[in-house]
Amino acid sequence: MVIAGSQEGPVVALLDAEPGATVTEVPLIDRTRRCGNVEMGSGISAESDTILARGGEAEQLIDRLTNIAALALTTDAVGAAARALDLSVNYAKDRCQFGRPIGSFQAVKHKLANMYVTVAACQAAIEKAAEKFDSAPLDASTQVAIAAASRFGRSGAGRVVGDAMQVHGGIGYTWEHDCHILMKRAKFAETYLSDGWAQGDRLVNALRTGAA
Structure with a gap:
């Protein structure tokens, strides 16, 4: 195509x-x-x-395909973040330091809690955008919902996988571990198709014009 x-x-x-x-x-x-x-x-x-x-129909088709690609890529990134969260929780339960699991330390608990909240919020944004796209794929509010989900979802996934690498420490960087693979997958999504600033500009313009 x-x-x-x-x-x-x-x-x-x-x-x-x-x-x-x-x-x-x-x-x-x-x-x-x-x-x-x-x-x-x-x-x-x-x-x-x-x-x-052709013409106007082509513009609508391009917008539709662009929205599908953005939503799919964001969903993939957040899925990688969710998997990184699961790995981090399990690792924090098993990895012991100073005679107890590292997950018992407050700093690690807070990091894992923040990761969970971010993943849950990203998933909610994606679900809302998908519902709007299913009912009205070219509506202005749908465009805003997808831009919001893409901006928040991709940047949020990037933060979660970064935190996952910190929880895992050196083991997360080894070739045999899945953590670095998930990080690369989420980081790739942050800049592919369009960067976060472009999505942010789209949201700001929508708010200024009342489309949101």
Whole structure:
């Protein structure tokens, strides 16, 4: 699926990549994902039966797909954060220092509690955004809900996985442990598609215009 420009505005088309498309893989911090730059060769063209939408319809389709991608990526990041929280709680129960589990120390308790609150709040924001998208995918309030969930969810997930690394200490950085994998997954989501500042600007503009 590609987006191109025309005299009528944007065009969304579903093209066969075989005639001349080349894909150059781009290394990512998250090695569980694959990403690449796609270059369309001169032998590839959009026929009438491959065009999905033009003009205003294409703009709506692009907005819809962008919202789906943002919500899916945020959900994935928060899922990684939730798993990191579970690992941290179990590790705090098992890891002993000064003759008792580290989870019994107030500093660790508070960190785990904050992690739990953040994950729960992020999940609630995602659920609200998903419900709005299901009922009115292109409504202004839906756009705001998705921007809010994306901004809060991705940054919140980043904080949770960072705290998880602190709870685990050195073991979390070892190649054999899942903690660093979850951290890379959540950190990747913080900047992919759009950064937190862009989502924040979108929210501020919506509040100023009354869309929220």
